[in-house]
Amino acid sequence: MEGSVLVIGGGIAGIQTSLDLTELGFKVYLVEKEPTIGGHMAQFDKLFPAHDCSLCVLAPKMVAIYKNPNIELFTLSEVKMVSENSGTFTATIVKKPRYIVETKCKGCGDCAARCPKIEAPNLFDMNLGKRKSAYIPFPQAIPPVYLIDPELCLFLNRDVCGVCKKVCKGEAIDFNQEPQEIKLKVGAIVIATGFDMYGEELSEHWGYQYKNVVNAFEYERIICPTGPFGGNILRPSDEKEPETIVFIQCVGAGYKEKSVSYCSRVCCMYTAKNAILTKEYSENINVTVFRHNIRVFGKNFYEYTKKAQDNHDIKYYRTKIKDIEEDSETNDLIIHYQDLKTGEKKEYRANMVVLAAPLVPSKGTNELAKVLNVDLDNYNFFKSRSFYDNSLSTRDGIFLCGFCQSPMNVSETVSHASGIAGQVAVLLNDAKYSQIIERDIAILPKEEIISITPKALIIGGGISGMTAALNIGSQGFQTIIIEREKILGGNLNQINIIYPGQQPAFEFVKSIKEKVNKHPNISVYLGSKIKSIDGSIGNYEINFDDKNEKTHIDTVGIIIVATGSQELKPHGNFQYSKENENIITLLELELRLKKQDMAWLDEINHITIFLCVESRQKEGFSYCSNVCCSNAIKNIKILKDLKPNLELLVLFRDLHMAKKEFEDIMSERKKIANFMRYNLENLPMIIKINPNPEKYKINLYDDTNPNNILDFKTDLIILSTPMVPPDAIEDLSSMLNVPLDKNGFFIEAHNKLRPLDFATEGIFICGCAQWPKNIQDSISQANGAAGRASRFLSIKEISTTKLEYLSFMLAIECFFKDMIVNPEKCNGCGQCVEVCQFKAISVIDSKTEYEDVSLLVNKAFINPAICKGCGRCAAVCRLKAIDARHYDFKQISAVMDPYFLKKVKSEESLKDKEGIIAMN
Numbered sequence: 001m002e003g004s005v006l007v008i009g010g011g012i013a014g015i016q017t018s019l020d021l022t023e024l025g026f027k028v029y030l031v032e033k034e035p036t037i038g039g040h041m042a043q044f045d046k047l048f049p050a051h052d053c054s055l056c057v058l059a060p061k062m063v064a065i066y067k068n069p070n071i072e073l074f075t076l077s078e079v080k081m082v083s084e085n086s087g088t089f090t091a092t093i094v095k096k097p098r099y100i101v102e103t104k105c106k107g108c109g110d111c112a113a114r115c116p117k118i119e120a121p122n123l124f125d126m127n128l129g130k131r132k133s134a135y136i137p138f139p140q141a142i143p144p145v146y147l148i149d150p151e152l153c154l155f156l157n158r159d160v161c162g163v164c165k166k167v168c169k170g171e172a173i174d175f176n177q178e179p180q181e182i183k184l185k186v187g188a189i190v191i192a193t194g195f196d197m198y199g200e201e202l203s204e205h206w207g208y209q210y211k212n213v214v215n216a217f218e219y220e221r222i223i224c225p226t227g228p229f230g231g232n233i234l235r236p237s238d239e240k241e242p243e244t245i246v247f248i249q250c251v252g253a254g255y256k257e258k259s260v261s262y263c264s265r266v267c268c269m270y271t272a273k274n275a276i277l278t279k280e281y282s283e284n285i286n287v288t289v290f291r292h293n294i295r296v297f298g299k300n301f302y303e304y305t306k307k308a309q310d311n312h313d314i315k316y317y318r319t320k321i322k323d324i325e326e327d328s329e330t331n332d333l334i335i336h337y338q339d340l341k342t343g344e345k346k347e348y349r350a351n352m353v354v355l356a357a358p359l360v361p362s363k364g365t366n367e368l369a370k371v372l373n374v375d376l377d378n379y380n381f382f383k384s385r386s387f388y389d390n391s392l393s394t395r396d397g398i399f400l401c402g403f404c405q406s407p408m409n410v411s412e413t414v415s416h417a418s419g420i421a422g423q424v425a426v427l428l429n430d431a432k433y434s435q436i437i438e439r440d441i442a443i444l445p446k447e448e449i450i451s452i453t454p455k456a457l458i459i460g461g462g463i464s465g466m467t468a469a470l471n472i473g474s475q476g477f478q479t480i481i482i483e484r485e486k487i488l489g490g491n492l493n494q495i496n497i498i499y500p501g502q503q504p505a506f507e508f509v510k511s512i513k514e515k516v517n518k519h520p521n522i523s524v525y526l527g528s529k530i531k532s533i534d535g536s537i538g539n540y541e542i543n544f545d546d547k548n549e550k551t552h553i554d555t556v557g558i559i560i561v562a563t564g565s566q567e568l569k570p571h572g573n574f575q576y577s578k579e580n581e582n583i584i585t586l587l588e589l590e591l592r593l594k595k596q597d598m599a600w601l602d603e604i605n606h607i608t609i610f611l612c613v614e615s616r617q618k619e620g621f622s623y624c625s626n627v628c629c630s631n632a633i634k635n636i637k638i639l640k641d642l643k644p645n646l647e648l649l650v651l652f653r654d655l656h657m658a659k660k661e662f663e664d665i666m667s668e669r670k671k672i673a674n675f676m677r678y679n680l681e682n683l684p685m686i687i688k689i690n691p692n693p694e695k696y697k698i699n700l701y702d703d704t705n706p707n708n709i710l711d712f713k714t715d716l717i718i719l720s721t722p723m724v725p726p727d728a729i730e731d732l733s734s735m736l737n738v739p740l741d742k743n744g745f746f747i748e749a750h751n752k753l754r755p756l757d758f759a760t761e762g763i764f765i766c767g768c769a770q771w772p773k774n775i776q777d778s779i780s781q782a783n784g785a786a787g788r789a790s791r792f793l794s795i796k797e798i799s800t801t802k803l804e805y806l807s808f809m810l811a812i813e814c815f816f817k818d819m820i821v822n823p824e825k826c827n828g829c830g831q832c833v834e835v836c837q838f839k840a841i842s843v844i845d846s847k848t849e850y851e852d853v854s855l856l857v858n859k860a861f862i863n864p865a866i867c868k869g870c871g872r873c874a875a876v877c878r879l880k881a882i883d884a885r886h887y888d889f890k891q892i893s894a895v896m897d898p899y900f901l902k903k904v905k906s907e908e909s910l911k912d913k914e915g916i917i918a919m920n
Contacts, residue, residue, distance in 0.1 A: 001087060001088070001187055001428060001430055001431040002088050002089075002185050002186050002187035002428070002431060002435070003025070003026055003027060003187060003428060003431035003432060003433070003434035003435040003436070004026060004027040004028065004029065004184075004185070004186045004187060004435050005021050005026050005027070005028050005029070005186055005187065005188045005189070005190060005424055005428070006028075006029045006031065006079075006089065006091050006184060006186040006188075006189045006190070007021075007028055007029065007030045007031065007189075007190045007192060007401075008031050008079055008189065008190065008191050008192060008193060008368070009031075009032065009039070009191065009192035009193040009194055009401075009402075009404070010030055010031075010032030010034070010036075010037030010038065010039060010065075010073075010075070010192075011037070011038065011039020011040065011041060011192060011194045011402070012038075012039060012041045012058065012061075012402070012410060012413055012414065012417075013039075013192035013194065013401045013402025013403065013404070013413045013414075013416065013417050014030060014032070014037070014039075014190070014192035014401070014402075014417075015030075015037060015038075015058075015061050015062065015065055015417075016061070016413070016414050016417035016418060016421075017190050017192060017401055017417040017418075017420055017421050018030050018065060018068075018071050019061065019064055019065065019068070019071075020417065020418050020421035020422075020787055020788065020791065021421045021424060021425075022068055022070040022071060022436065023791040023794075024421055024422075024424075024425045024432065024787065024790060024791055024794055025425075025432035025433040025436055025794055026070075026187075026424065026425070026428065026431075026432065026435070026436065027070050027071075027072070027435040027436050028070060028071045028072070029071075029072050029074065029091075029093075029184050029186065030065065030071055030072070030073050030074065031074045031077045031078070031079060031093055032073075032074070032075050032076075032077065033076065033077065033078050033364070034075065034076070034137070035075050035076050035098065035136075035137055035141070035147050036075060036136075036137045036138070036141035036142055036143070037062055037065060037073070037075065037142050038058055038062055038140075038141070038142065039194050040194065040195070040217070041054055041057075041058050041410065042054070042055060042058055042062075042124075042138065042140070043124065043126075043217065043220055043221060043224075044220050044224070045220055045223050045224040045225070045227075045277065046273060046277060047273075047410060047752055048269045048270065048272070048273040048301075048304060049269070049273075049298075049300045049301060049303075049304040049751075050751055050752075051273075051277075052751075052752060055140055055226075057752050057753055059140045062140070062142040063142065065142060066142045066143060066144075069437045070436045070437055073142075073143065074093055074095055074182070075098075075143060076095060076096040076097075076098060076147070077093050077094065077095040077096070077182075078093070078094055078364075079091055079092070079093055079368065079371055079372075080092050080093070080094045080181075080371065081371060082189070082371055082372055082373070084397070087187065087397065088185055088186070088187060089185070089186050089187070089188070089189055089397065090183060090184070090185055091183070091184045091185075091186060091189070092181060092182070092183055093181070093182040093183075093184060094179055094180070094181055094182075095179065095180040095181075095182060096179055097150075097177035097178060097179060097180075098145065098147040098148070098177065099147065099148040099150070099153070099156070099173065099174060099175055099177050100145060100146050100147055100148060100172050100173060100174065101172045101173075101174050102143055102145045104170045104171060104172035105144075105145040105146055105170060105172040106169075106170045106172070107136070107144045107145065107146065108169070108170075109136070109146065110164075110167045110168060110169070111134040111146055111148075111164035111167065111168055111173065112131075112132050112134045112135050112136070112146060112164075114163050114164060114167045115132040115133055115134040115163065115164055116154075116161065116163060117132050117133040117134075117152055117153070117154060117161075119131060119132055120132070120133070120149070120152055122135075122137075122228070123137075124137045124138050124221075125221045125227060125228045126217050126218040126220075126221050128218060128221055128222065128227070128228040128229075128236065129221070129227065129228030130228075132152075133148055133149045133152035133153040133154070134146055134147075134148050134149075134153075134164050135147065135149070138226065139226075148164070148173075155175055156175060162175075187397070187427070187428045187431055188397050188398070188399065188424050188427055188428060189372065189397065189398045189399070190398075190399045190400075190401050190420055190424070191368070191372070191374075191382055191393065191398065191399065191400050191401060191404050191405075192401040192402050192404060192417070193361075193362045193364070193365060193368065193404045194362050194402065194403050194404060195359045195360060195361060195362055195403040195404075195407075196359070196360055196361070196362050196363055197215055197216065197217045197357050197358070197359055197360070198215070198251075198252055198260070198357040198358050198360060199215050199217075199218075199357065201252075202251065202252050202355070202357060203252065205321075205322070205323040205324065206248075206251055206252065206321070206324060206355055206357075207323070207324030207325070207326070207333060207353060207355075208355065208357075210324070210326040210331070210333065211235075211236050211237040211331060212235045212236060212237050212242075212326075212331050212332070212333060212351065212352045212353065213324065213333060213352075213353045213355060214236065214352070214353075214354055214355070215251075215354070215355045215356075215357040216267070216270055216271070216274065216354060216355065216356050216357060219274055219354045220270075220274070222234065222236075223274065223277055223278065223281060231281065233245075233278060233281055233282050233285065235331075235351060235352045237331040238331065241282060241284075241285070242285060242350075242351030242352040243284070243285065243286060243351055244285070244286045244288070244349070244350045244351050244352075245278060245285055245286070245287055245288075245350060245351065245352045245353070245354060246288050246289075246290060246333070246335060246348065246350040246352075246353050246354070247271045247274065247275055247287070247288070247289045247290070247353075247354045247356065248289075248290045248321060248335075248353060248354070248355050248356060249267055249268060249271055249289065249290065249291040249292060249294075249356045250267070250291070250292040250293065250356065251355040251356050251357045251358065252357055252358050260358035260360065260379075261379075261663055261667070262358075262379055262407070262660040262663045263295050263407070263657065263660070263663070264356075264358050264359040264407045265295070265297055265407040265408060265409065266359070266407065266408075266409050267356040267358075267359075268291070268294050268295055268296050268305060268356075269296055269298070269301055269304065269305070269409070270356070271289060271291075271354075271356050272289075272304055272305045272307075272308040272314075273304075274354065275287045275289055275308055275312070275314045276307070276308050276312050276314070279312045279313070279314065280312075287312075287314045287315075288314070288315045288316075288317065288348070288350075289308075289314060289315065289316045289317070290317055290319045290321065290335070290337060290348075291316055291317070291318060291319070292318065292319070292320065292340075293654055293655060294654045294656075295654070295655070295656045295657065296624060296656065297409075297624075297626050297656065298409060298411065298412075298771070299411075299623075299745075299751065299770070299771040300623070301624070302616055302622070302623055302624040303622050303623065306618075306622075317339065317341075318339070318340040318341055319337040319338060319339060319340055320337060320338045320340055321335065321336070321337050322336040322337055322338065322345075323336050324336070324353060327349075332349055332350065332351055333349070333350050333351075333352070333353045334347055334348070334349055335347060335348045335349075335350060335353070341703065341704055342704060343704065359403070359407055360380070361376075361379075361380045361381050361382075361404065362404070365380060365381075365382070365404070366380065369382065372393075372395065372398060373395055374393045374394050374395045374398055375393075375394040379660060381404065381405050381406055381660070382400045382404050382405045383405070384400060384405050384406075387500060387501055387661060387776060388501075388508070388775060388776060388779055389779055389780075389783075390405055390406060390776055390780065391416070391419060391420050391423055391780065391783070397427065399420045399423065399424065400420075401413075401416060401417050401420045402416055402417060406659065406660055407660065410752050411751055411752055411755045412777065412780075414752065414753070414754075414755055414756075415755050415756055415780060415781050415784040416780050416784065417784075418756055418783075418784035418785075418787045418788050419780050419781065419782070419783030419784035419786075419787055420783070420787075421787040422471050422475075422783045422784065422786045422787025422788075422790060423471070423783055423787070425475055425787065425790060425794075426471060426474045426475055429474070429475050429476060432794065433794075449797050449798075450536075450537065450538040450539070450797060450798050450865055451538055451539065451796070451797045452537075452538040452539075452557045452792055452793065452795060452796060452797055452798060453538060453539055453555050453556055453557040454477050454478065454557060454793050454796070455477060455478040455479070455480070455554075455555070455556045455557055455793075456469075456472045456477055456478070456479045456480070456556055456557065456558050456559070456560065456789060456790075456793060457479075457480050457482065457540065457542055457554075457556040457558070457559045457560070458472075458479060458480065458481045458482070458559075458560045458562055459482055459530065459559065459560070459561050459562060459563055459732065460481075460482075460483060460490070460561065460562035460563040460564055460767075460769065461481050461482075461483030461485070461488040461489070461490065461524065461526070461562075462488075462489060462490025462491065462492065462562060462564040462767065462768075462778075463489070463490060463492055463509075463512065463767070463775060463778050463779060463782070464490075464562040464564065464766045464767025464768070464769070464778045464779070464781065464782040464785075465481055465483070465490075465560070465562035465564075465767070465782070466481070466488060466489075466512050466513070466515075466516050466782075467512075467778075467779050467782035467783060467786075468560050468562060468766055468782040468783070468785050468786040468789075469481050469516060469519075469522050469786075470512075470515055470516060470519065470522070471782070471783050471786035471787070471790075472521075472786045472789065472790055472793065473519045473520075473521035473522045474519075474521075475790050475793070475794075476521065477521060477790065477793045478521050478523070479521055479522045479523070480522075480523050480524075480525065480542075480554065480556065481516070481522065481523070481524045481525065482525050482528045482530060482542075482544055483524070483525065483526050483527075483528065484527065484528065484529060485526065485527065486526050486527045486547070487526065488509075488512075488513050488516065488524065488526070489509040489512075489513065490564045491564060491565070491566070491567075491587070491768075492505050492508070492509045492775070493505075493506075493509065494587050494590055494591055494594075495587075495590050496590045496591075496593040496594045496635075496638070497593075497634070497638060498775060499630065499631075499634040499662070499665070500659075500661045500662065500664075500665070506594075525544070525546050525547075525552070526547055527546070527547030528544055528545060528546045528547060529544060529545050530542065530543070530544045530732065530735065531543045531544055531545060531551075532735060533559070533735040533736055535555075536761070536762065536840075536863050536865040536866045537557070537558070537761040537762025537792065537798075537865045537866075538557050538762065538792070538797075538798065538865070539555055539557070540555065540556050540557070540558075540559055540762065541553065541554075541555050542554050542555070542556060557762070557792060557793055558762045558763070558764065558789040558792055558793060559736070559762065559763045559764070560763075560764045560765070560766060560785050560786070560789055561732075561736070561738075561746060561758075561763065561764070561765045561766070561769050562765075562766050562767050562769055562782065562785075563725075563726055563729060563732065563768075563769040564726060564767060564768045564769060565723040565724060565725060565726065565745075565768035565769075565772055566723065566724060566725075566726050566727075567585055567586070567587045567721055567723060567724075568585075568614060568621070568721040568722050568723070568724045569585065569721070570585070570613055570614050570719055570721050573613070573614060574610065574613060574686055574717070574719055575686045575688060575696070575717070576719060580688065580694065581694065582604075582694040582696075582715060582716045582717065583686075583696075583716075583717045583719065584716075584717075584718055584719070585718070585719050585720075585721055586628065586631055586632060586635070586718060586719070586720050586721070589635055589718050590631075590635070593635065593638060593639075598642060601639075601642060601643055601646075603693050603715070604643075604646070604715045604716050605645075605646065605647060605715055606646075606647045606648075606649070606712075606713065606714045606715050606716075607636075607639065607646065607647070607648050607649070607714065607715065607716045607717075607718065608648075608649045608650075608651065608696075608698060608714040608716070608717050608718070609632050609636060609648070609649070609650045609651065609673075609717075609718045609720065610651050610684070610717065610718070610719050610720060611628060611629060611632060611650065611651065611652040611653065611655075611720045612624075612628070612652065612653050612654075612720065613719045613720055613721045614721055614722060615628075615721065615722035616653065617680055621722045621724070621743065622743075623722065623743060623771075623772075624656055624722075625722045625723040625772040626656065626771075626772050626773065626774065627723065627772060627773070627774050628656075628720040628721075628722070629652075629655050629656045629657055629720075630657050630659075630662050630665075630774070631720075632650065632718070632720050633650075633657075633662075633665055633666070633669050633672075634665065635718075636648050636650065636669075636672055636673050637665065637672050640672050640673070647674075648672065648673035648674065649673060649674045649675075649676065649712070649714070650669075650673050650674070650675045650676070651676055651677075651678050651684060651700065652675060652676075652677060652678070653677065653678060653679060653680070655669075659774070659776065676700065676703070676710075677703040678700060678701070678703060679701075679703060682701035682706060684698050684699065684700045684701075685698065685699040685700075686698055686717065687699070689713070693715070694715065694716075695713060695714070695715055696713065696714050696715075696717060697711055697712070697713050697714075698711065698712055698713075698714060698717075699711045700712075722772070723768060723772040724743070724744065725740075725743070725744035725745055725769075729744055730744075733746070736758075736760070736763055737760055737837075737838060737839050738758045738759070738760055738763060745769065745770055745771055746758070746765050746769050746770055748765055748770060755770075756781065756784045756785045756788050757788060759868065760838065760866065761865055761866070762789075762792065762865075764785040764788050764789050765785060766778070766781040766782045766784065766785035767781055767782060818862065818864040818867040818868075818869055818884075819862050819867055819869060819871065819873060819874060819882050819883065819884055820862065820882070820883060820884075821859065821860045821861065821862055821881055821882055822881045822882070822883065823846060823859050823881075825879045825880065825881035826859050826860050826879065826881040826882075827858075827879060827881075828843050828857060828858025828859050828860060829878075830843050830858075830860070831876045831877065831878075832860050832873035832876060832877055832882060833860065835872045835873060835875075835876050836872065836873055837870075837872070838866050838867065838868055838870075839866065840862055840863050840866035840867040840868070841860055841861065841862050841863075841867075841873060842860075842861055842863070843858050843859070843860055843861070844858070844859060844860075844861045845857070845858065845859075846858070846859035860873075860881070860882070862882075869884060871884065
């Protein structure tokens, strides 16, 4: 068994997988066909919803790849052949010539500056900017090495010029380079080939053939400060600032289109982001969004789209685009569309149009699938073997990571990548550390060693908790599951059928439960309650009571929070109460459908389903739970199959279907039921008109004509309500010292960088504890959290230096962030303990020598594994006994003084020269 892994694709998915794999003890060969890693994420300006600088998030990870001795990076390379023998893959890599020796290039740029070749379109700037034949894709490119374009270079094509070779002081130019063929032996392969965006592939009615119609990737480069226009928003035809920009969503995609029938998942969000950034960068530009449906899937995503409308005066219109034509004199665009709210046909003039074009599998996907002997699905994405675990390809030992198998955003991709690293660790468990180089990190002169207890605690026994436990247990580590309910399974115990596999939920849950209960490394405590959690990474002391009220005390190295969520019961709203048996929630419908006896359906002839009850609104629950629409449509199909003559009505505001696997049922929904739109300004009214059998009348304002009130009768009302955090979650938050957001869900360390980590080291999160998710995403996150956690469990001890190193390389945090106490100054007053929000400080007994006498006195102690270096303790310390490690005045002066001394000497020298000139 080989202790190495081949990762194909150097975007954020491949980068995160590679970094996590090395920390789990595996050597990585990272292959990227472009001259630099970073993928499309390197082209973005900002990331939604927090507006983090994309390269600020990505560049440290890119550098970590380049500096990691256990990652061998092959750029300008492609996999041409793969064979397998007894679980070991032999891959043949072909590396194209860069015509610059990577080990000699200093990145000075002299070759590009002196290259006489006329500038050609720069692919990194989506061909809107220019570059020469000697170039680097962008300043932060990794490897930081220039290359020569063989199609443009005069010397390579005509044997003339060669200026670059003459000016290169590092003698790095080598025109004689040839393609290299490299053979690698690995134990597993990860495909992370990403995606592309349609442009010229779009049909002409979208207007992409016109100069001032651009796709979203091109607009990302237009607004980016490092882009071709230096951050100025200019339209391509005349490079003037447009007065009016229209963003069009669902271009060439959606359930009615034949070309791309799935939702790309991120378009609504990046459209909102770019619309907001346009207003922030140039408030005089009028911004309008033409949308068909809004589908947003993620934490704070729906709120973000509302922010665009409410805070930035961006108008959203629900439309269907007929075509786009160009005014040949002004190069303006005339958009012909139908207003879906009024039914009217209209036109709109804009100076520039931005198309949210569909995201499709990257070029070369078909060829790579043949090389690897894996299947593609109906949309030409790499096919997953199982809907529940979308990381598994159709061939053992080959894993699918990120967008190559299905559309997903950056946070989901990072989580997915960590999950695959954890799954690879299970597969190659016996070969861990067999091929890696141990890094000798000697940054702190006196390292404090933390012993890691090789045991994990999983809080929560739903699908996320059980998946995480199986992953960690299969890596050989003892694992404890503490579940407050009397059975494992969580919300799945209430589900009838799991879509799209149409598998009975009890069968699926039963198989997972059996694996957990039979696993030799997993201990399960049902009906149990955690009383206290103390300690820090490597040594958390857990005090809990089991179902027999027996107290247990155990020590674990890491903790994974998988507490799940619960359905909101809307008592008092929409007539929901114990008295009205035929007004129920979606989960209550699931429980009815699980019963063998369907007699309750006999007298039901009309059913009304309300979507988004008490959710996606300013007051109460502002978010979308992501699973409601798909569960509702799944159940109306089941109801229709049970009783074909049943009349079904769905009242909705927008339909959010989260996965490409749901597109079939999305497109067929109108064949199953009638759909009517309502809005928050005019909520439907429910009136009970008959107690037995129950019958209700619903008054509904016509969405296309508010003056027209519709009314109809129904026998059963189903309310789709949001998923909310479980009860008493505040107590667990306090024990773990990790925060909750305004909705009561746990807050991760960083939405993009560390979506599975808490800021507190050694504690991880997965599933609905972080935000409502479906089964597929919960399983993916659980494997990700297990992968992140097992990085620490895989080593017996860790120094605070190494801990800081890991944090820095994987999460943009500084090395020396912890504070230290000077025991000679400290009097043990304890004020620092009171202000430390991370509970990193305690007052301990310290032995102090006074001549011939030893006395015990109180002194403050700061645990470096918990300290975040915020400095609040130092601010309140009246005796100035607390300082930041490595940042005292002497150390700062040692760094700064030489700079200022050199500057002073330079100025004195300049004055001397001026004096001499004046004398002469």
